[in-house]
Amino acid sequence: xxxxxxxxxxxxxxxxxxxxxxxxxxxxxxxxxxxxxxxxxxxxxxxxxxxxxxxxxxxxxx
Amino acid sequence: xxxxxxxxxxxxxxxxxxxxxxxxxxxxxxxxxxxxxxxxxxxxxxxxxxxxxxxxxxxxxxxxxxxxxxxxxxxxxxxxxxxxxxxxxxxxxxxxxxxxxxxxxxxxxxxxxxxxxxxxxxxxxxxxxxxxxxxxxxxxxxxxxxxxxxxxxxxxxxxxxxxxxxxxxxxxxxxxxxxxxxxxxxxxxxxxxxxxxxxxxxxxxxxxxxxxxxxxxxxxxxxxxxxxxxxxxxxxxxxxxxxxxxxxxxxxxxxxxxxxxxxxxxxxxxxxxxxxxxxxxxxxxxxxxxxxxxxxxxxxxxxxxxxxxxxxxxxxxxxxxxxxxxxxxxxxxxxxxxxxxxxxxxxxxxxxxxxxxxxxxxxxxxxxxxxxxxxxxxxxxxxxxxxxxxxxxxxxxxxxxxxxxx
Numbered sequence: 458x459x460x461x462x463x464x465x466x467x468x469x470x471x472x473x474x475x476x477x478x479x480x481x482x483x484x485x486x487x488x489x490x491x492x493x494x495x496x497x498x499x500x501x502x503x504x505x506x507x508x509x510x511x512x513x514x515x516x517x518x519x
Numbered sequence: 520x521x522x523x524x525x526x527x528x529x530x531x532x533x534x535x536x537x538x539x540x541x542x543x544x545x546x547x548x549x550x551x552x553x554x555x556x557x558x559x560x561x562x563x564x565x566x567x568x569x570x571x572x573x574x575x576x577x578x579x580x581x582x583x584x585x586x587x588x589x590x591x592x593x594x595x596x597x598x599x600x601x602x603x604x605x606x607x608x609x610x611x612x613x614x615x616x617x618x619x620x621x622x623x624x625x626x627x628x629x630x631x632x633x634x635x636x637x638x639x640x641x642x643x644x645x646x647x648x649x650x651x652x653x654x655x656x657x658x659x660x661x662x663x664x665x666x667x668x669x670x671x672x673x674x675x676x677x678x679x680x681x682x683x684x685x686x687x688x689x690x691x692x693x694x695x696x697x698x699x700x701x702x703x704x705x706x707x708x709x710x711x712x713x714x715x716x717x718x719x720x721x722x723x724x725x726x727x728x729x730x731x732x733x734x735x736x737x738x739x740x741x742x743x744x745x746x747x748x749x750x751x752x753x754x755x756x757x758x759x760x761x762x763x764x765x766x767x768x769x770x771x772x773x774x775x776x777x778x779x780x781x782x783x784x785x786x787x788x789x790x791x792x793x794x795x796x797x798x799x800x801x802x803x804x805x806x807x808x809x810x811x812x813x814x815x816x817x818x819x820x821x822x823x824x825x826x827x828x829x830x831x832x833x834x835x836x837x838x839x840x841x842x843x844x845x846x847x848x849x850x851x852x853x854x855x856x857x858x859x860x861x862x863x864x865x866x867x868x869x870x871x872x873x874x875x876x877x878x879x880x881x882x883x884x885x886x887x888x889x890x891x892x893x894x895x896x897x898x899x900x901x902x903x904x905x906x907x908x909x910x911x912x913x914x915x916x917x918x919x920x921x922x923x924x925x
Contacts, residue, residue, distance in 0.1 A: 470854060470863070471908035475915065487907040504542075504591060508535070508823050511854060513561060513588065 458500055459518040460493055466514035476509050477502035522547035522837050525615050525623050527605045527769075528631030529553025530562070531588070531819070532799030535826035536629045538594040543830050545837070549597045550623060552615065554604035555653060557583035559590075563819060565657040566681040567856055571688060575662050583654040605632070610773040610795060627833040630770070630781060630789065631798040631826075634763035634817070639673060639732060646740035649758045651682055663756050666690030671744045671754045673732055675702030677855050679760035680715070683724050684857045686758075693724050694752055696744065698731040706853075706864070707902055708874050711890055714881035715857070722858040727752075763817075765801045779803055780815045785847050787829040793836045796829040798822060808848040809870060809899060816851050816867075824849035850918060860884055863911060866900030866918035868892040877914075878906070889914055897921045 460480065467489055473481040474489070480499050481491045495503060500517075507515045524540055526533045529551050537549050553559075560583045569582050590597075603618045608628070615623045636650035649660040664670060668691040672683045675697035687693045695702070701712030702719070716726055727746065734745035735757065744752045767777045776782050780801040781789045787802055789795040797804075799822035803813045828847045835842035855862040871892030879888035884904045891914075892900040898921040901914040 469908050471911050472852075474908075475912060483907075483909040483911075485909060487909045507589075507591075509820065511561075511563065511819065513586075516589075517592075519592075 458495060458497055458503070460491060460495060460503055461516040461518060462489065462491060463514045463516065464489075466512045468512055468514075470511050472509040472511060473506035473515060476506040481506055522626040523624065524549050524627045524629060524833060524837075525625035526551040526629040526631060527608075527615060528629075528633055528766075528799070529555065529599065529601060530559050530631070530633055530799075530822075532631035532633065532822035532826055533629070534559040534588055534590060535823045536631055536798050536830055537597045538591045539827050539830035540833065541594050541597070542591065543834050545830070545834050547626070547837070550625075551597060551599050552603075552605050552617065552623070553599070553601045555583075555655070556602040557587070557654060558599065558601070559588045560584075560586040560654060561588060562586075562652070565654065566651045566678050567685055569654075569657050570661055570664075570682075570685045573658075573661050575665060577658050577661055579653070579655040579658040582657055586654070605769045607769055607771075608773065610770075610775075610792065613794065626794065627837055628795045629798055629829055629833065630767075630795065630801065631822070632766035632769070632801060634800045635766055636759065637762040637764055639735065639757075639759050639761060641732075641735045644735060644737040644739050644741045647737070647754075647756050648735075648741055649756060651678055651758065651760065652763075660756070660758065664689060664691055667692065668756060669754045670694070670756050670758060671696060671752055672758045672760060673744070674760040674762070675699070675726065675728070676760055676762070677703055677706060677853075679758070680719065680857055681855060682758050682760060684719070684722070687722065687724050687858075694754075695719075695724060695726045696730055696732060696746060696752075697726065697728045700728050702726070702728075705869055707862075707868055707890075708871065708892070710874055710876075710881060711902060711904075714884055714888075715860075718858060718860060718884050763800075765815075767801060782813055786832040786842055786844075787825055787847070788832060794833075796832050798825045798829045802829075804847070806848055807846045808850065809867060809894075816849075818851045818853040820852040821849060850915070860904055863903045863906070863908075864900060865911075865915040866892070866898070868900035868902055870894050870899045877901075879904075891917065 730746040736743040780803040781797040783804040787796045887905040890902045
């Protein structure tokens with residue numbers, strides 16, 4: 458499972474970090490950092506994060 | 520016979536309901552009906568980036584395609600019937616009838632027909648008047664605005680204020696007319712509304728508050744707005760952002776209370792019917808996070824949250840299994856971008872009886888302010904203006920920690 462974030466779309470809303478904190482977090486300067494190849498057990502949470510992204514910036518590749 | 524779930528409404532709520540039916544293991548037929556010709560797309564940018572980033576020739580198709588949601592990979596075998604609305608439903612016979620006469624039988628019905636904008640009561644003049652809800656609305660508005668366009672925005676809720684900011688950025692001469700003393704008062708309260716008013720005025724938008732529209736002038740096309748006190752504002756276009764109606768008329772004749780959306784229980788069953796659920800803006804449901812009063816919540820987060828629970832309710836009914844789930848207690852959330860301000864809210868500020876500025880100052884919103892909303896001492900909502908997003912979870916946790924759940 459591969460997580461891709463289009464940083465041209467990302468507006469640092471931070472909703473993904475609430476939905477899937479194991480995969481996405483906002484660093485001290487409020488920029489997004491994320492795990493690009495999370496464990497398969499995280500799939501459901503990554504899908505939740507994709508759902509709640511207001512700008513549809515998160516992509517999932519198998 | 521495979522079972523069939525008909526989802527009426529093909530926007531965010533309908534899409535998420537279809538996705539969740541599949542994600543939660545429903546293997547029968549899923550049919551989604553939509554009145555617009557487009558696959559589900561994301562509406563919030565229509566009042567902001569979509570208007571700003573498009574030329575006057577942009578089409579509804581281009582806007583909708585650019586904002587299209589990417590359905591989950593697991594959401595396969597979904598039938599989309601787009602471009603015509605549901606005309607009626609017979610909840611006893613379990614059928615939905617489309618505008619062209621097509622009859623769709625169902626085993627369970629998901630209602631996700633959402634809202635449409637309310638209009639000013641004046642029927643004439645008809646041309647030059649706009650709303651911002653659909654891709655078609657945004658394309659029509661974009662066609663008629665540019666540098667120097669004189670625009671009157673009637674209604675200073677979130678959509679009105681966002682649209683006003685966007686039109687100003689496009690070079691229009693914008694006047695906002697609002698009957699309440701401050702904008703966005705229902706969402707953020709009087710103090711924050713006053714601070715946002717000052718910010719918008721500072722950015723160059725004229726606001727006339729405490730005044731309603733008494734008359735629209737023009738032969739065929741609107742060319743002036745007359746206010747309650749007789750003030751005449753000459754204009755080229757009018758944007759009406761004066762609230763919304765629930766799209767529930769097609770459910771008439773079934774004995775439902777359609778006075779304010781659809782009355783649901785905590786599992787989103789409509790008036791106790793096990794085979795009918797509601798999703799999104801029109802679902803009036805009790806949220807035990809706050810109390811037992813059923814309310815509609817017009818926030819972007821609610822279609823996704825309610826679709827998940829509604830899908831569980833449908834699957835439990837169709838499989839004859841009891842629904843085993845904790846109380847449905849979504850935390851509402853919304854955001855708004857206006858003139859360099861990023862607003863983010865968690866909870867329901869509108870329920871508050873007291874407001875406290877916990878960080879920063881309402882006089883300097885650009886530098887960041889955090890506002891805590893309480894009811895009977897319990898934190899029911901927070902509003903964060905230009906607060907670094909790394910600190911949002913802290914404020915969000917204040918609402919989560921003081922919920923009324925038992």
